[in-house]
Amino acid sequence: MAHLENKIAEIADPHLREIIDEEVKKLKEEKQFGLVFEGHQPEVVPVLKAAVRKGAIVAKRGGNLAETWHVMRVHDDAADILRDTDESRETVSLASLVVVRRMGEPVFPAPCTAEQCPKHRSARAASHPDLGRELSRAATAGLSLYRQGGLHLYLL
Structure with missing residues (x-):
């Protein structure tokens, strides 16, 4: 120019x-x-099997994943959520939400949750008392745990 x-x-x-x-x-x-640096939506990825908990960042299932909300409170089968952009509040069912992680945030994968792997939970817990304590501690904390040998995987 x-x-x-x-x-x-x-x-x-x-x-x-x-x-x-x-x-x-x-x-x-x-x-x-x-050079033009166009604005873009923050990149997020859904964590489909993660449980919706207080403090989690979520999006509405079937909606725009870039429209994120913070979970303020979970009660019964519903959650009170706060929109990130304009701080509007809603109460929605847990089934209509999906936990999302923004680019750069850690995702801790697990091959299965403790509830989905009963053979691992019962067989290993019976033969390894430490694992039984870890499973009950993880279940109490709402975490998913899978242990193979010396490897521990948690889904937060």
Whole structure:
């Protein structure tokens, strides 16, 4: 654009130079030239099997994942949520929410939850008393635990 402005300045006729300069100014207001860094929505990923808990960041199932909410309170089968953008509040069913993680936030995968792997829970808990205590502690805290050898995986 600087080269174009220099060429406009070289126009001898002042009236023509002024008209072209005004049109170029209008064009520059409407269109961005050079490197353009477009705004974008924060990237999030749904954690489909994570339980909705107080303090979790969630989105509405089937809705826009970029529209995130904070869970303020969980009661019965519903949650009180606060929208991140305008701080409006709603009470919605837990089934209509999905936990999301923003880009850069940790996700702790587990092959299954303790409830989904009863053979691991019962067999290992019986043979390993430490594992039984860990499973009950994890269940109390609302965590999912899976242990294979010395590996512990938690789904928070």
